[in-house]
Amino acid sequence: MSHIIAELFPPSTLRLFELIADVLIVLTTVSIVGVLTYTKKWVWLWREWLTSVDHKRIGIMYLIAALVMLFRGGVDALLLRTQLAFPNNHFLGPEHYDEIFTTHGTIMIFFMAMPFLFALFNVAVPLMIGARDVAFPRLNAVSFWLFAFGALLLNISFVIGGSPNAGWTAYPPLTELRFNPSVGENYYFLSLLIAGIGTTITGINFMVTILRMRAPGMTLMKMPMFVWTVLVTGALIIFAFPPLTVSLALTLFDRLFGSSFFTLGHGGMPMMFVNLFWLFGHPEVYIVVLPAFGIFSEVVPVFSDKKLYGYPIMVASVLAITVLSYGVWVHHFFTMGAGPGVNAFFGVSTMLIAIPTGVKIFNWVLTMWGGRIRFTVAMLWQLAFIPAFLIAGATGVLLATVPVDYQMHNSYFLIAHFHFALIGGTVFGVLSGMYYWWPKMFGYMLNERQGKVAFWLFFIGFLVTFVPQYMLGLEGMTRRMYTYPPGLGWSSLNLVSTIGAFTQGAGFLVIVYNVLWSMRYGERDLTGDPWNGRTLEWSIPSPAPEYNFAIVPVVHDRDAWWDMKQSGKSEAFKVKSSAIRPVHMPKRSAMPFLLGLSFFVVGFGMTFSWWVIAIIGGLGVLASLLYGAFDYDDFEELDPEVIRRTEAGLGRLQA
Amino acid sequence: MAHLSNQSHHAETPDHEDRIEIGSLTPHFQAHGFPWKQVLGYVASLLLTALAFVLVMNHVLPPTALIAVILVLAVLQAMLQLGVFMHLRESRGSAWQVIVLGLGFFMAAGLIIASVWIMMFKAGVS
Ligand code: HEM
Ligand SMILES: [Cu+2]
Numbered sequence: 001m002s003h004i005i006a007e008l009f010p011p012s013t014l015r016l017f018e019l020i021a022d023v024l025i026v027l028t029t030v031s032i033v034g035v036l037t038y039t040k041k042w043v044w045l046w047r048e049w050l051t052s053v054d055h056k057r058i059g060i061m062y063l064i065a066a067l068v069m070l071f072r073g074g075v076d077a078l079l080l081r082t083q084l085a086f087p088n089n090h091f092l093g094p095e096h097y098d099e100i101f102t103t104h105g106t107i108m109i110f111f112m113a114m115p116f117l118f119a120l121f122n123v124a125v126p127l128m129i130g131a132r133d134v135a136f137p138r139l140n141a142v143s144f145w146l147f148a149f150g151a152l153l154l155n156i157s158f159v160i161g162g163s164p165n166a167g168w169t170a171y172p173p174l175t176e177l178r179f180n181p182s183v184g185e186n187y188y189f190l191s192l193l194i195a196g197i198g199t200t201i202t203g204i205n206f207m208v209t210i211l212r213m214r215a216p217g218m219t220l221m222k223m224p225m226f227v228w229t230v231l232v233t234g235a236l237i238i239f240a241f242p243p244l245t246v247s248l249a250l251t252l253f254d255r256l257f258g259s260s261f262f263t264l265g266h267g268g269m270p271m272m273f274v275n276l277f278w279l280f281g282h283p284e285v286y287i288v289v290l291p292a293f294g295i296f297s298e299v300v301p302v303f304s305d306k307k308l309y310g311y312p313i314m315v316a317s318v319l320a321i322t323v324l325s326y327g328v329w330v331h332h333f334f335t336m337g338a339g340p341g342v343n344a345f346f347g348v349s350t351m352l353i354a355i356p357t358g359v360k361i362f363n364w365v366l367t368m369w370g371g372r373i374r375f376t377v378a379m380l381w382q383l384a385f386i387p388a389f390l391i392a393g394a395t396g397v398l399l400a401t402v403p404v405d406y407q408m409h410n411s412y413f414l415i416a417h418f419h420f421a422l423i424g425g426t427v428f429g430v431l432s433g434m435y436y437w438w439p440k441m442f443g444y445m446l447n448e449r450q451g452k453v454a455f456w457l458f459f460i461g462f463l464v465t466f467v468p469q470y471m472l473g474l475e476g477m478t479r480r481m482y483t484y485p486p487g488l489g490w491s492s493l494n495l496v497s498t499i500g501a502f503t504q505g506a507g508f509l510v511i512v513y514n515v516l517w518s519m520r521y522g523e524r525d526l527t528g529d530p531w532n533g534r535t536l537e538w539s540i541p542s543p544a545p546e547y548n549f550a551i552v553p554v555v556h557d558r559d560a561w562w563d564m565k566q567s568g569k570s571e572a573f574k575v576k577s578s579a580i581r582p583v584h585m586p587k588r589s590a591m592p593f594l595l596g597l598s599f600f601v602v603g604f605g606m607t608f609s610w611w612v613i614a615i616i617g618g619l620g621v622l623a624s625l626l627y628g629a630f631d632y633d634d635f636e637e638l639d640p641e642v643i644r645r646t647e648a649g650l651g652r653l654q655a
Numbered sequence: 656m657a658h659l660s661n662q663s664h665h666a667e668t669p670d671h672e673d674r675i676e677i678g679s680l681t682p683h684f685q686a687h688g689f690p691w692k693q694v695l696g697y698v699a700s701l702l703l704t705a706l707a708f709v710l711v712m713n714h715v716l717p718p719t720a721l722i723a724v725i726l727v728l729a730v731l732q733a734m735l736q737l738g739v740f741m742h743l744r745e746s747r748g749s750a751w752q753v754i755v756l757g758l759g760f761f762m763a764a765g766l767i768i769a770s771v772w773i774m775m776f777k778a779g780v781s
Contacts, residue, residue: 239762275770326762330773338776629690 007608010182012162015096017079022159051588053137056544058144059122060441063434065148066116070508072155073112076104078505081465085498087486097482098165099184103158105168106188110195111151113288113422116430118147120295121206121230123441124433127537127544128224130215130553130560135208136201137586138634143198143205145596150195153603157187161607164188167480169277170251172262172270177255183607189252190603196241196248197599203237206230215536217555221315224535224558225308228315229294232322233287239326240283247276256609271336278329286325289421290318292429293360296382299432300364302531303379304371307559310363317356324353334405343402350400354393361386376531377451381432384459388424392417395470410480413473416466423462431458431511439530443543444522450514458507464500468493534559539570541650547583547638550575550647574654575647583638591631595624696739703732 012018036042049057079100083092092100126134134140157163164184166174175185210231214223223231250261251273260266262273301308308314330338330346364386373379395417399405408414438446472493477484484490529538536553537544539561557563564570598620605614647653707725710716716724737743743752 243766269774272770272774275773279766279770326766327769336776338773342773342776 007183008160010162012095012099012182013159017096018158025159047588050593051141051590053133053141053586053588053592054546055122055126055134055137055140056441058140059119061144061148062115062119062122063441065151066112066119066430067512069107069112069115069151073104073107074505074508076100076107078501080104081498081501083482084484084494086495087484087491089483092482094482095165098167098480099158099163101480102164102167102188103154106154106164106192107151108422109168109284109288110192111147111154113426113430114199115147115151116434117233117288117291117426118143118202120291120430120433120437121202123437124537125206125209125227125230126213127440127540127548128227128535129210129213129218130536130549130555131209131213132548132552132583133586134205135213136205138589138592138628139201140205141589141592142595143202145592146198146201146599147195149596149600150191150193150198150603153194153600153607154187154191157184161187169274169281170248171277172251172254172268172273173264175251175255176263178263186252186255186607187603189248189255190606193245193248193252194599194603196245199237200241200245203234203241205234207234207238210234215553215555215560218560221312222555222558222560225297225311225314226291226294228318229290229297232318233290236283236287236290236322236325240280240287243276244280244284247273247280252606256606271333274333274336275329278332281332282329283325285418285421286321289425289429290321292385292426292433293318295429295433295436296364296385298535299378299382299436300367301559302436302533303374303376304368305374305532306367306371307534307562308363309366309369311558313359314363317359320356321353324349324356328353331400331405334402335409347400347402351397354397357389357393361390376435377446377448377455378432378436378531380452380455380459381428381435384455385424385428385432388420388428388462392420392424395420408473410478411473412469412477412479415479416469416473419466419469423466436531437537439525439542440537441543442519444518444524445530446514446518447522450510450517454507454510454514456507457510458504461500461503461505461507464503465497466500468497468500472497529561534562536560539564541652545643545646545650547585547643550643550652551579574652576654577644580640580643580647582640583643584635585638587634587636589628589631589634591624591628595621595628598624692739696735699735700732703728703735 036045049061052058079092080097083089083097122134122140126132154164162182162184164170164187165182166180166185166188170185170188173179210223210227247262250259253259254261254263254268260268262268262270264270297308297314328346328350330342331350334343334347364382375383395413399408399414399417435446435451438444472490475489475493477488477490484494525542528541530542531538536555539553540549553560561570598617601617601620602614603617605611605617644653707728710721710724715721737756
């Protein structure tokens, strides 16, 4: 008994922050359980959300999870920056610092950026292509629950058993059992494996949805740009996740079953892990940034009152980026020393990728050119994105120059580069998308003034944090160092960077306030089209009814809804009562939730090598899958009367 | 997972716009009875994997022969999966399937060849 407790709660979980976090977690859980019980909302929660297969609800659950993870990852970042604010600081010890930068990176990439994007895929894509759901609604819920339970598994690590500590890249031999015997890294591998299955399914699901479920008349070249980027992101996921899965699973074998794929001894090949990881890792950065490009390509035309400039070229450059992004991965380990031939090849291929990216920047600028620009919050994020991403790309090209990279690799210059890309690209993108599609999700607008305050705090904080980090990199400060002596010329730059980080934190808090305030007082969106939009999601009420489209629209033009409004056909969107047919809707199901839960039990058992628990979880997985496979009763018919009543209530029924 | 293969069948029924969309969503196994094919395919996949594992664990073959044999087993399994679970040849539009499969092979081969090239440096240092 006592050794089980010692295993569950090693000293690293008993540090002050971890204990504070424990207390907060317990308090939050208790109060949520209390509120749900008091208001008798358990059944509602289960029926309406946890077992829902509606893409709009799943999108909202992704959004909530992503915001919570952004908070967690952000607190990590502030702890790291507090430690680095002053030379010889003792706020965090070295091991503690390692754990925090590891969870920060892992959470931000896998459990914040990806689900935030998936939230917007789910909310927007079916509505933009005139579909009633995704191709495989139940699998969509499976994706969500695998992600959610994977995230939970990673997040309990710092209070139970100990946190992973080998960086988000988990290179061996840092992860080799001999050198890293705590269970922390097991958490990392298992949680990413579980969430990874969900991500792969999402990729497939959205590719099929886009290829097979577009409204009549919407040819590929009439799809909104965001839909294009989601399509190629699906392809990227399908090709990029297998190498990740393989490298994670094999390392797990090394740790749990004594194999030697990546070990130092017994003929293992640690560098092969690095190769496989970045075979995934580089496409991954495009997985998180291409959809952001797509969001900007929707936001810019709407708020410039013009159609997207050079659509075919945009499509071509997205496709070019997709293909090229598979041919550049060595730029993450030039210093491995694979030789001049290899390094030169991958240096040049990396520089090539800057060309289609530059083309897209020109297209956005030319879309705005001569337009009537409305400076909404969504548009502000996009305007900030352009210079940020320009700098990220330019410094990326510098890093792709092999001799330069030998100097800069793993310095703060690199840290600044990828934060400009990930925050300036992905985070600005998803926040822009959140403000843009919020009324469609919830039926009310986010207050614009508060949103602008949040924007300016965050954007200025972002520059103040990361511009000094470029300079620190040039001054020789390397990444992942937990402290530094005074007198190197680093002290004031570090302090400035920390101040910037806290400014970003303040910006995040204003966003939270903005959401909470707008929930109560936000302007309701009664038109369904608050921005004077151009694409189909704005043709239906906000929030979209369960069946999305009472009648599936017919598309004639690229900006389908704009076209209908221009040609006066938007009235046709008022539904003829007689035209309403019964609609097949997917039925809610407990299977996805139970599958995720079972995977969580497997992951937890394997983390501690408690095989009985792992096997129980495995049986749960099997049972959920069998139940899912033989449950034929997964559809129900929606009565046309219900649709008629809903549409009439919204004033959308033709007389 | 076989939703797509049944699309054409649904499209023939009336009110076809809705049907096309729903066709990809509706369950379909009722029509086929118990999925013996899938169950057998699953068991065969497990056997092929176990076979590779046993060969490696017990050092039955010299290294080159061993690699050759497990590669063959892997190809067999890939074909099995494509045939049984991915419904190759079952739907219309097979031309597309060939193109996409070709692309898949091209990508996989490219990534493997490049990885071998990259990792050749190991020969020089250890
Ligand atoms: C408030 C905003 C943020 C601040 C202040 C911040 C700060 C930091 C710091 C101090 C590090 C560790 C440096 C070291 O290795 O010593 C780091 C690493 C990292 N950050 Fe951030 N970060 C922020 C937001 C983000 C976001 C939004 C993402 C992703 C979308 C992200 C992704 C990463 C990654 C991948 C690493 C590398 C982790 C590792 O090397 O293990 N960060 N960040
Ligand atoms: Cu890269």
